[in-house]
Amino acid sequence: MSGVWVWVEQSGGTAANISWEALGLGRRLAGALGQEVIALVFGMNASMLARTAFQYGADKAIVCEDATLAEFRLEPYATLLSRLAGQHQPYAILAGASACGRDLAGAVAVDLEAGLIPDAVDVELVDGVLEVTRPVYAGKLLARAVSSGSPQIITIRSRAFPVPAMDERRIGEVKPVEAVLAEEDIAAKIAGMEASTGYISLTDAAIVVSGGRGVGGPEGFEPLQQLADVLGASLGASRAAVDAGWIAYEHQVGQTGKTISPDIYIACGISGAVQHQAGIRTAKVIIAINTDLEAPIMKIARYAIVGDLFEVVPALNAAFEKRLG
Amino acid sequence: MILRIIVCAKETPDTVATVEAREGVVTWDDAPLVINPWDEYAVEEALLLREKGLAATCTVISMGREDGSEALKHAIAMGADEAILISDPVLADADTLLTSHVLAQAIRQFEDVGLAVFGRQAIDGDTGQTAVQVGRRLGWSTLTYVSHILELDAAEGSITVERMLEQGRQICTGTLPAVISVLKDINEPRYPSFVGLRRATQTDVAVWTAVDIGLGAAVISKVTWPEVSNLPVHAGAAEIIDGATAEEKVEKLVEKLMAEKGIWR
Ligand SMILES: Cc1cc2nc3c(=O)[nH]c(=O)nc-3n(C[C@H](O)[C@H](O)[C@H](O)COP(=O)(O)OP(=O)(O)OC[C@H]3O[C@@H](n4cnc5c(N)ncnc54)[C@H](O)[C@@H]3O)c2cc1C
Ligand SMILES: Nc1ncnc2c1ncn2[C@@H]1O[C@H](COP(=O)(O)O)[C@@H](O)[C@H]1O
Numbered sequence: 134m135s136g137v138w139v140w141v142e143q144s145g146g147t148a149a150n151i152s153w154e155a156l157g158l159g160r161r162l163a164g165a166l167g168q169e170v171i172a173l174v175f176g177m178n179a180s181m182l183a184r185t186a187f188q189y190g191a192d193k194a195i196v197c198e199d200a201t202l203a204e205f206r207l208e209p210y211a212t213l214l215s216r217l218a219g220q221h222q223p224y225a226i227l228a229g230a231s232a233c234g235r236d237l238a239g240a241v242a243v244d245l246e247a248g249l250i251p252d253a254v255d256v257e258l259v260d261g262v263l264e265v266t267r268p269v270y271a272g273k274l275l276a277r278a279v280s281s282g283s284p285q286i287i288t289i290r291s292r293a294f295p296v297p298a299m300d301e302r303r304i305g306e307v308k309p310v311e312a313v314l315a316e317e318d319i320a321a322k323i324a325g326m327e328a329s330t331g332y333i334s335l336t337d338a339a340i341v342v343s344g345g346r347g348v349g350g351p352e353g354f355e356p357l358q359q360l361a362d363v364l365g366a367s368l369g370a371s372r373a374a375v376d377a378g379w380i381a382y383e384h385q386v387g388q389t390g391k392t393i394s395p396d397i398y399i400a401c402g403i404s405g406a407v408q409h410q411a412g413i414r415t416a417k418v419i420i421a422i423n424t425d426l427e428a429p430i431m432k433i434a435r436y437a438i439v440g441d442l443f444e445v446v447p448a449l450n451a452a453f454e455k456r457l458g
Numbered sequence: 459m460i461l462r463i464i465v466c467a468k469e470t471p472d473t474v475a476t477v478e479a480r481e482g483v484v485t486w487d488d489a490p491l492v493i494n495p496w497d498e499y500a501v502e503e504a505l506l507l508r509e510k511g512l513a514a515t516c517t518v519i520s521m522g523r524e525d526g527s528e529a530l531k532h533a534i535a536m537g538a539d540e541a542i543l544i545s546d547p548v549l550a551d552a553d554t555l556l557t558s559h560v561l562a563q564a565i566r567q568f569e570d571v572g573l574a575v576f577g578r579q580a581i582d583g584d585t586g587q588t589a590v591q592v593g594r595r596l597g598w599s600t601l602t603y604v605s606h607i608l609e610l611d612a613a614e615g616s617i618t619v620e621r622m623l624e625q626g627r628q629i630c631t632g633t634l635p636a637v638i639s640v641l642k643d644i645n646e647p648r649y650p651s652f653v654g655l656r657r658a659t660q661t662d663v664a665v666w667t668a669v670d671i672g673l674g675a676a677v678i679s680k681v682t683w684p685e686v687s688n689l690p691v692h693a694g695a696a697e698i699i700d701g702a703t704a705e706e707k708v709e710k711l712v713e714k715l716m717a718e719k720g721i722w723r
Contacts, residue, residue, distance in 0.1 A: 144625045207590070207600055232603050232623045239590035240600075242555060248680030249554060251585050269686070270477040271581050274484065277685040280553075320599045324618065325629035334624045382605070382643040383622065388473060388581060389495060389642045397715065408473050411581075414689065418718060420711070421696060434696035436711055444704040452705075452712045 134283045136171050136221065137163040140214070140228040140237060141186055144204060145328075146178030150296065150337050151229030153189050155289050157297035158256060159227050160190035165258045168224060169193060173217070175210060176202040180307065187305040190297050194305060199312035205233040206321045207240055209314045215244035216313050223284045225263060230288035231336075238288045248280025254293040254394075254415060263287060271388050271411035291336040292394040293415065335367045335384065341395045341416075343369030343386055344379075345409075347402015347423065347442055351379040356446040357401055363453050369393070371403045387412035399449075401442040405430025422446065460572025460612045460634065463504040463513045465538065466561050466592070467497035467529040469522050470582045479686045493529040496577030498647035499640045501533045503607065504575050506645060512610050513572065515539045519564050521549060521557060526663065535650030535658040546668040553681035554583075558591030563671045565596060572612060576639040578603065589639035599632025605643040610634075 139159040142149040156172065163170040172186035172194040179202075183194035195217060201209045214237065218226065226241065228234035230252045242249035255266035263285045269276045280286070335341060342361040344354050354368065361368050369391075370384040386393055388408040394415040401422045403409060410433060413419060421434035422445045431437050438445050471477060475489030493501075504516040518533040521544040530541040544564055552560065565574055574596075579586030593600025599617070606620035608629065618631045622641055650658070699714075701707035 144623075149624070211594070232621075235586055236590045236600070236602055239554070239587040240594040242587075243558065243591045243594040246555065246677065246680075249587060250681055251587055267584075269582065269584050269683075270471075270484065271473065271584065273477045273689070274479050275687050275689060276683040277687075278681055278683050280681045282680050320633040321601070322631045323628060324631055326626055327628075328626040336624060382641070385642075411473075418715070419696075420715075426698070431696045431698075436699055436714060437696035438699050438704075438707045438711060440704055440707065445708060448704045448708040449712070452708045456712065456716065 134222050134224045136169050136223040137166070138171050138173055138218070138223040138226045138284070139186075139191065140226070140234065141172050141174045141182055142205070142229055142231060142233055143174070143176055143178060143182055146181075148182050148185065149229060149231060151231055151234070151289065151291050153296045154292070154294040155227045155229055156186060156189045156191060158289060158294045160297060162225065162256065162258055162263070166224065171195060171223070173214060175213065176204065183307055184304070187303050188299045188301055190303070192305050193308060195308050195310055197310050197312055201312050201314060201316050201319060204323055204326075205237075206319060206323065207236050208319050208321060209312060210237055211240035211244065212313045213310070215241050217310065218245055218284060225285045225287065228288050230290050234288050238286050242286050245284065247282060247284055247286050249286040249288075250278045250280055251288045253287050253289045256287060256289075268414060271408070272392070272414035273411070290392070290394060290415070292339075335369060335386070335391050336393055338367035338393070338395055340364045340366035340397045340399070341369045341386070341393060342366050342399045342401065343371070343403060344374055344401045345371035345403030346373040346377070348374060348379070349402075353402075354380055356443065356450065360399070360446055360450045360453070363450055363457065369398075371409050400430050400434070401446055403430055404428045405433060459511060460513045460610070461570035462515045462517060462568055462572060463507060464565055464568070464571050464574045465497070465500045465504045465516060465518045465533065466574065466576050466588070467501060467518055467520050467533055468494045468577075468580045468582075469520060469527045469529040470494040470580055473581060479688050482685050482687070484686050491528045493532040494577055494580045496579055496581070496640070496642070497529060498532070498536075499642055499644055500575040500577045501536050501538060502645045502647040503640055505537045505648070507573075507607070507610060512612070517542065517568070519544065519561065521545070521552070521560055524665070530663055531658045532650065534661050535654040536648055537654060541661060541663045542666060543663050544666045544671065548668050551679065551682070553679040554585050554587040554591055555681070556677055556679045558588050558595055559677040560668070560671070560673060561588065562592045562595035563673055564666065565592070567671060572634050573610070573617070574598075574635070574637045576637065578639050578641055589637055593637035596635075596637065599634070599636040600638075601630055601632050601636060602639045603641055604638045605641045607638075607644075
């Protein structure tokens with residue numbers, strides 16, 4: 134059982150940021166174990182991405198550029214990864230807790246009858262076992278989780294681990310492998326993809342500006358969008374705003390929406406119901422902008438401005454514009 | 459038309475329950491148990507497919523404690539046809555590896571299943587892994603994070619869905635039988651009707667044990683939680699930024715934010 138494996142997720146040939154976060158964690162663990170970090174890179178642009186993986190700390194890369202793997206599909210990806218893991222017996226497999234990462238880790242765990250711990254926010258090595266900290270009960274509690282047997286499979290929450298420093302001179306050994314499944318053995322066919330362009334994925338965003346019922350209507354999101362543009366932030370929303378049809382569900386933050394960990398979360402006209410809190414418990418700094426001093430959001434915010442968001446948000450916009458640029 | 463849709467639904471503490479760790483054990487005192495909120499969408503989607511004539515029967519399966527299941531009651535009250543509870547002391551504290559094994563084995567007891575529908579995740583364990591693991595065990599097409607079923611064609615044996623991923627909305631086709639997990643975007647769950655609620659109290663829930671579904675001893679839980687703790691106590695309420703005007707308050711706030719370490723890179 135040797136080697137810390139990190140799956141490098143890509144879509145359209147571009148790697149997901151969370152993969153580098155996983156690689157940073159892999160590097161740290163492998164260092165402590167005296168083992169190698171091996172990047173698993175499949176699909177479009179895999180050889181190029183393997184080079185970036187070396188720069189982020191991978192020692193080796195197992196690469197498969199087969200056309201069946203161009204975009205993530207569960208069957209060919211899981212079958213290949215399970216086959217490789219069966220052959221090489223890694224100590225651990227790490228992936229991002231993205232939609233694809235969760236699917237892949239789940240299927241591979243079944244194939245290998247291995248324990249899977251999803252959505253880690255911290256991982257420590259204790260006597261050769263990975264002790265994972267992860268939020269449970271909608272983020273109300275923290276569990277320390279361990280899995281017996283090997284490999285230990287872990288997915289990590291976006292932005293919980295730092296992206297490692299890049300060393301452009303670092304190189305490594307590439308091991309090309311063949312795909313296991315042929316196209317006719319794969320049931321899933323991707324018929325189309327409508328990329329969410331124009332805004333940064335909510336889960337990746339360092340800053341999120343979010344609006345609730347207090348914005349009053351779809352047009353109420355305009356000043357928030359302007360602030361988000363100035364800050365390079367992503368736009369979030371409460372369920373009340375989504376249910377009212379003011380903004381698409383992609384933006385919903387909370388228990389039945391996305392769980393995010395931005396550095397700054399600006400909640401505008403959001404009361405901060407427990408279900409909303411469930412999505413932002415790992416945010417670093419929460420700022421509440423609300424007319425109601427008694428709103429529950431005040432209990433979890435670091436800073437609050439009690440006032441009308443339609444005055445405060447444009448003022449924030451102006452103040453940041455002056456400073457940032 | 460597919461013959462049977464199976465919905466897997468879990469009982470969880472209510473979302474507003476105060477959940478706490480006491481001496482390392484999770485408790486929610488006497489807060490009510492409810493159907494896992496995501497699973498309401500799964501039940502609703504199955505009922506909609508049945509009502510559109512795309513499926514004949516909707517069977518709901520839940521693995522949980524022996525004295526009944528709020529998830530099953532709720533699903534029947536919404537309109538599901540049949541409920542099965544899998545309950546066995548050997549399944550207590552099952553991880554997803556074992557849970558998926560049990561649910562897959564339960565689904566295998568039926569020969570006419572065209573579709574198995576799951577919620578996106580259970581709000582207690584928060585893992586979001588069970589659907590994909592059941593799908594893998596069954597060897598069925600597995601389509602997770604479904605926001606829309608575009609086509610379910612039993613004659614062709616195919617299903618086409620819209621999935622919501624970080625990178626965008628994907629249209630994907632798979633073969634039947636299939637496992638799907640659904641997002642909140644997919645529908646608006648109905649409230650149980652009065653008749654439904656009455657039916658729920660009258661419907662017998664079949665109870666299956668590990669032996670009934672032929673569970674071997676081969677699959678065991680691998681993941682344990684040696685410790686559960688409360689979140690670090692928050693250092694009191696928010697600092698309220700004062701000022702005569704919005705501009706003044708904002709100036710002060712921005713000053714403070716710019717001074718926060720490790721945020722501006
Ligand atoms: C099973 C379940 C799951 C749920 N999942 C989610 C989820 O994922 N995400 C989620 O967000 N919610 C979720 N909810 C809903 C949640 O309980 C709340 O209803 C919702 O979060 C409220 O949204 P809100 O804060 O925007 O609205 P409200 O609670 O109505 O709050 C509006 C706030 O805006 C303030 N305000 C009004 N006007 C202004 C102004 N001009 N300037 C400044 N402030 C103003 C008000 O003081 C108030 O605090 C869920 C509920 C259930 C039962
Ligand atoms: N004990 C259970 N009984 C029935 N369904 C379950 C159970 N556990 C999980 N599920 C299903 O799997 C989904 C995902 O759960 P989880 O992987 O635990 O987050 C849930 O929304 C349910 O549809």
